[in-house]
Amino acid sequence: MAASALFIHHPDNLKYFFGDTHPFNQKRLDLTISLLRAANALDVDDPTFHIPPAVDDELLASVHTQEYLSFVKALSEQTPDPTLLSQAGKYGLDDGDTPHFPGMHDVTRQVVGGSVSAVEAVMSGRTCHALHLGGGLHHAMANRAGGFCIYNDASVAISYARSRYKAKVLYVDTDVHHGDGVQMSFYTDPSVCTFSIHETGKYLFPGTGYAHERGEGEGFGTCFNMPVEPYTEDESWLECFTDMLFRIVDVFQPDLIISQHGCDAHAWDPLAHVHCSMDIYLQMPLLLQQAAERCSGRWVALGGGGYDIWRVVPRAWGLLWLVMSGHPLVGELLQHGNAPLPEAWLERWSPYSPSRLPTAWLDDKDALGSIPRREEIAIKNRQTKQLAMQFIE
Template sequence: MSKPALFIYNEHEIAYRFNDDHPFNQKRLTLTVDLLRKLDALPEQAILSPAAAEDEQLLAIHNSDYIEAVKKLSAAAPSSEAISLAHRYGLDTEDTPYFQEMHEITSMVAGGSLLAIDTVMNGDMLHALHLGGGLHHALPNKGAGFCVYNDASVAIAHAKNQYGARVLYIDTDVHHGDGVQWSFYADPEVCTVSIHETGKYLFPGTGAVNERGDGVAFGTTINIPVEPYTEDASWLECLEEVLTKAIVHFKPDLIVSQHGCDAHAYDPLSHVHCSMDIYKAMPRLIHELAHKHCQGRWVALGGGGYDIWRVVPRAWSLLWLEMTDHPLIAQVELNPALTLPPAWLAAWQPQSPVELPATWLDLLEKWEPMPRRDEITIKNRHTKELAMLYLP
C-alpha cells in the first residue's frame, strides 16, 4: 500500500546560487526544512536525497549543445571560448549568470524532480514534494528567469515516456510558466494550467489567455493572467473554477504542480497582493483533485519566492502539511492567528533583515484595502471566462 508522501531534499541544492546579491536565494530551503523539523512534521524517514539527472534524461527537453555549454561554464575557470558563447545560451544575463558547478547542481535539481515522478508512478508514495525544483523558465537551448535546466519539463517528459502518463501541470507561480508551456505546446498528452500576473507588466511577458496550444494539442494550454493587485478571493475564484473544469475535461493520470510563492503581497518581484491564505487553499484544492481524479498521484515542486524570511517558509511548510494530512492544517483553519514555533522564530529572527511574522496566516485586518478591488475582480472574471472558452 502506498505511503502518503515523500520529501525530496539534499542540502547541496542550496548551492544553486548565482551570487550574493541575486534575489534567488536557496537559504529559503534551509528555513523551510528547519521550520518543519521544529514542528516535528518532517521525520528523517520521510526524506530522500536525489541523484543527479543523466544527460539522456536532460536531452528529453534540452539540446545537446546547450548542455555542453552549461558544463563548460561550470568550471572553476571557464575557457575564454566558453565565456564568449555564454550569451548565445542566456547564461551571461543579470537574471541567469553562469556559476561554478552549475551543471552538477542543476542536474541534481532535475534528478530530484525525476525521483518524485518515479516514486509516485511506481506506487511507492501517493505524493512527493521537491521544493528545490520548479525551475520553469529554462528553454531547450537557453537559460532564463533564474533557471538553467527546466526540471519540471524534464520530469513531465519522464512521466510520459517512462510511464505513458497523461500529465496535468499546474503552475501557481506569479510569473508565467513559459518554459513548461512551450515544451508541451503541441503535445496533447500534457495539459498546462498557469495562473500568473499578466505579462503586460511582468517577466516573462507571455501567458496570454489566447495561448492555447498548437495543432492536435489546441486547448491543452490554459492561461489565467490576472491583474496587478489581485487579492486572495479573486485569485482563488479564477484558479478553482478553471482548474476544476480542466481536470474533468483532460482526465490526467498524474498532477505535477509548481508552487512558486511570489504572488504574496510581500514579494519584491511582482505586483499581486495575495496573502498566506492562498498558500493554504491552493494545496488543499490540488490535493482534493488528485484524489478525485488521479488516484492520489501528485508531484509538487517549489519555484519562485523572493521574500525568503516572511513568506516562503510558511507557504512551503503549509504545502507539506497539506500533503501529509498533518493535524496542524485543521488547527490553522480553525484559528488563523495560530502561532509559529517559538524556537524557529528565536533561531532565525536575529538573522532576518525584517520582522518575522509570528502567525501561520497573515493578520489581514491590519492590511490596507486595495483600491480598484471591484474593477480588478471584474477584469479577472472576464479573463477567467476566456480561459474556459474551450472547456465544456
Template sequence: MRDQCSFIFSEELLKYKFNAHHPFNQSRLQLTVDLLHKLNALAPEQIIQPKMASVEELALIHDQSYIRAVKQAGEGTLPKDRAENYGLGTEDTPIFPNMHEASSFLVGGTLTAVDQVMTGKALHALHLGGGLHHGFRGKASGFCIYNDSSVAIKYLQEKYHARVLYVDTDAHHGDGVQWSFYDDPSVCTLSIHETGRYLFPGTGNINERGQGPGYGYSFNIPVDAYTEDESWLEVYSQSLKEVAAFFKPDVILTQNGADAHYYDPLTHLSATMKIYREIPRLAHEIAHQYCHGKWIAVGGGGYDIWRVVPRAWALIWLEMTENTIGHGRLPDEWISDWQKLSPFPLPPEWDDPDDLYTPIPRKTEITEKNRLTLEKALYPIRS
C-alpha cells in the same frame, strides 16, 4: 490511514547559488525544512535523497549543445559570446562554479519525486528545490538553467506513459513548460500568473492555447496587478476544477512558486497566506478525484524568503501529510533561531493579519476584469 508521502531533500540542493546578492536564494529550503522539523512534521524516513539527473535525462528536453555549454560555463571555459547565446552569464542567470552539477541535482530531485509516486512508494511527493519553469530547450532564462518540470513531464510520458496535468501558480508565467509541450495533447498546462504587461516573461496571454494537435491543451489566466485573495482563489478554484474535469489526467504536477504574496519584492499581486492554504488543498482533492492520488509538487519562485516562502511551502507538506498543525503561532524556537539573520521581523503566526496592507481602491474593477479573463480562458471547454 494517511497517504504515504516523500519529501525530496539534501544539502546538495543548496549549491544552486548564483551569488550572495541574487534574489533566487536557496536558503529558503533550509528555512522551510527547519520549520517542519521544529513542528515535528517531517520524519527522517520521509526524507528521500535526490539523484543527479543524467545527461540522457536532461536531453529529454534540452539540446546536447546547451548541456555542454552549461558544463563548460561551470568549469570556466565557455567564451563570453557563446555564453550569451545560451542565456548564461546574464544578470538573471550568472555563471557560477559547477553549475551543471548543481542544476542536475534540481532536475534529479524532481525525477526522484516522479519515481516515488509512479512506482507506488509514495502517493504524493514534494521537491521544493524544483520548479524552474523558465528554462528552454537551448537557453537559460529567468533564474532557470535546466527546466526540471519539463524534463519530469517528458520522463513521465516515456517511462510511465502518463497523461500529465501541469498546474503553475507562480506569479510568473510558466513559459518554458508551456512551450515544451505546446503541440502535445497528452500534456495539459494551466498557468495562473500576473499579467505579463508588467512582469517577466511577458507571455501567458489567454490566446496561447497550444498548436496543432496540442491546440486547446494550454490554459493561461493572467490576473491583473494588485489582485487580492478572493479574486485569485475564484480564478484558481474554477479553472483547476474545470480543466481537470476536461483533461482527466493520470498524474498532477504542481509548481508552487510563492511569489504572488503581497510581500514579494519582484511581483505586484496582493495575496496573503490564504491562497497558500487553498492551493495545495484543492490540488490534493483533484489528485484523489482523477489520479488515484498521484500528486507531485515542486517549488518555484518566491523572493521574500523569510516571511513568506517557509510558511507557504510548509503548508504544502502539511496538506500532503494531512497534518492540521499549521494554525496559530509559529514555533517560538524557529522564530528566535532565524530572526537574528532576517532583515524583517518574522511573522509570529501562520496566517497574515487582516490589515496587512492598505485596501486596494480598484478591488471591484480588478475582480470583474479577472472574471472576464477567466471566462475567455475557459471558453473552449465551457462552450
C-alpha cells in the same frame, strides 16, 4: 503503501547559487525544513525524507538540445575558455538574470534529479504525494536559460512520466510569473496539459501567458493561461484558480498532477505586484489535493520563485507540506483561522531576518492593507477567465 507523502531534498540544492546579491536564494529551503522540524511535521531521519540521485545527460536531453547541454557543461568549468564567455549571452547565461557559475551543470542536474525522483516515487506507487521544493525551474527553455532557471526540472520530470509510464500529465503552475518554459516544452503535445495562473505579462517577466495561448497542432486545447491583474487579492485569485483547475481536471482526466509552487504572488514579494495573503498558500494545496483525488490521487509538487525568503517562503512551503502529509495542524488552521509559529523557530532565525518575522502561520490581513480597485480588478479577472475557458465551458 509505505508512506502517503515523501519529502525530497538534497543538501546540494543550496549550491544552486548566483551570488549574495541575487534574489534567488535557496537558504529558503533550510528555513522551511527548520520550520517544519520545529512544528514536528518533518523528520529528516524518517524514510519519508528522501535524498535523491542526480539525473544523467540522456534524461536532460529529453527536453534540452545537445548544443545547449554541451555549452552549459563547458561553461561550468572553474575557468571557462574565454571564447565561451563571449557566447554566454546567446544561451541566456551572461551577467543578466541567470549568470553562469562554476559547477552549474552538476548542481542543476541534481535539482532535476529531485523532481524526477518525485515522479518515480508517485508513479511507482511508493507514495501518493511527493514534494521537491528545490525544483520548479519553469523558465528554462530547450536551448536557453532564463529567469534564474538553467535546466527545466519540471519539463524533464513530465517527460519522464510520459516515457516511463505513458502517463497523461496535468502541470499546474501557481508562480506569479508565467510558466513559459514548461508550456513551450509541451505546446504541441496533447498528452500534457499545462495550466498557469500568474500576473499578466503586460507588466511582468516573461511577458507571455495570455489567455489566447492555447497550444498548437494536436496540442491545441491542452494549454491554459490565467493572467491576473496586478494587485489581485485572495478572493479573486482563488475564484479564478478554483474554477479553472476543477474544470480542466474533469475534462483532461490526468494520471498525474505536477504543480509548481513559486510563492511570489504574496503581497510582500519584492519582484511582482499581486497582493495575495498566506491564505492562498493554505487553500491552493487543499484545492490541488482535491483535484488529484478527483482523478488518480497522484500528486507531485515542486518549488519555484519566492523572494521574501524570511517572512513568506518558509510559511507558504511549510503549509504545502502540512497539506500533502495530512498534518493535523491543517485542521487547526481551518478551524481556528490561524495558529502560532513555533517559538523555537522564531528564536533561532529572528536575529538574522532583515524584517520582523510574522509570529503566526497565516497573515493578519489588516496589516497587508486592501486595494481600492478591488471590485474592478475582480471583474477584469473574471472576464479573462471566461476567455481562457472559452472552449471548455
